[in-house]
Amino acid sequence: MKNEGMYQELIELLTTDSASGKETAIAEKLMKKLKALGFTVTQDQAGETFGGGCGNVYGVREGELDGALLFSSHMDRVPNGLGIRPVEKDGILYSDGTTILAADDISGVCAILEGVRRVLDSGRPLPRLEIYFSVGEELALCGAVCTDVSIFKSRMGYIFDSPGRVGRFVNAAPGRYQLGAEITGLAAHAGNEPEKGIDAAKIMCDMLSTLRQGRLDPVSTANFPMLSTGTKVPNVVCDFASFSGEARSRDLKTLKDYVAYFENHCKEVAAKKGAGIKVQTQEAFLPFLISEDEEVMAVARTACQKLGLEPRFEAGGGGMDANIYNAKGMSTVGVATGYSKNHTKDEQLILEDFYKSGELCAALIETYAETYVSK
Ligand SMILES: [Zn+2]
Structure with a gap:
């Protein structure tokens, strides 16, 4: 079923120009959105390390529960991502054929925002939530490379930045x-x-x-x-x-x-x-491989069950911010949001999967919260 709010936000951000090193327009919108949700938002100087003009955006909402959970996606996109005109056909979103769509990784950004809104609306006690929107990912994971992970209280997290149908998690990458x-x-x-x-x-x-x-x-x-x-x-x-x-x-x-x-x-x-x-x-x-018995995987499995989704843990072929965070000692897996053929003009997003990935983000938070007691 169509999620009008998610759809409108997706179109808003897809049609906001962005590129590696030129993420400022998106960053400003996201900082505003996070602040409106009650997050404390800061921005670092990551852009300066690779000739960009924008830093990573970091939003924190202190929790009523112990524990902390990280969600991340990236704000840049591969080249040919300016002036995007999304076209919907039979429940699938495409570009008009002249540009990429940039569902990689705007769909991830929107899924995280939706998940956070859902759990906040539920009024239930939550763990500390850490939202991280990185820059320069498509260049060489630049924003993640210069991230000092000691700013995070989370020891595990979900990187909403993987192709495939919802329910797919990338727990290994080269x-x-x-x-x-x-x-x-x-x-x-x-x-x-x-x-x-x-x-x-x-x-x-x-x-x-x-x-x-x-x-x-x-x-x-x-x-x-x-x-x-x-x-x-x-x-x-x-x-x-x-x-x-x-x-x-x-x-x-x-x-x-x-x-x-x-x-x-x-x-x-x-x-x-x-x-x-x-x-x-x-x-x-460096490569990473997260074993099936780690907490980040167990939470993913339970969250999927709650939504009636069959979780699939698979190895990815590309590098992503998770490579960097795992190498720095955080346990992070990639989460699919329904896009495919990313980095090409044929890029597409299955909207039903996209909406579900918002629910999945909320279910991950809820599942994780169930492990913790109030402070
Ligand atoms: Zn990506």
Whole structure:
């Protein structure tokens, strides 16, 4: 059944322009909404760490019960998310085909606001509620990376930022390394004396063609789509080439082993051809896996039962703020709100799932509250 309030708020926020580093318009609206709900709201300087103009928004409502629970989603969206015109068809929301929809992650934002409104309306005693709307997630989880999690009293939380039908929770996600190499060759006249040169472009191709990549194993991948030589003329042997990409794995050891293999492989190929080599390896985020017996999962299971939903705990393929919070010692899982094909112009949101995700947020709070007694 249509939830008119949620629908109107969704349209309001989808049609408010936002981008990584440019979340101010959405942030101002959300701060106002949280204050109206009785939250104490602050904003940090996270934007400054990645050239953005906006900080993470943090809302707190002290509880009548012991315990604290975190809910989070992100305020930015991938590029092509300006001037969105949502179109509803048969209970599914789309963009008009020229932009993304940005249900990733505005649907998560709205589900959290709805859940909070519901539990406040119920008048029942609540735990401390911590709402966190992050910036720069789509860039490189920038807002989460610079978050000092000691500001949270919660030790667990729900990140409303996962694709799929409502009832799906992401309790595992891969870690990621950014990898790259710079090859230094030797320039020479390509017509007169090519044998005196060291062709960096050819060496880069050899390096890549013999590198293990693509699907490495069921939980690991590697991808190197960025290649460059910087050379603009055809008559000089190429003296510099570089490429970069990434490796992901849900298994930390496999990921670290691949990074070591990558480095060795590049150095070996370069050495054989007498080229210089500089290899870059940088950890972007670590993998996480939350086991079925952790409290954050038990609460999710019970909350779903209350709503007649079948909970599904699955591994995700991408990185999200939860990777960062889990690495920092908080137990957090992703929560699906009904969107799919996110990051594309075909992005869509099943409205029935979206409305249900608001109820789910409320049920998570209620279920968690039942564990605690009044202060
Ligand atoms: Zn997202």
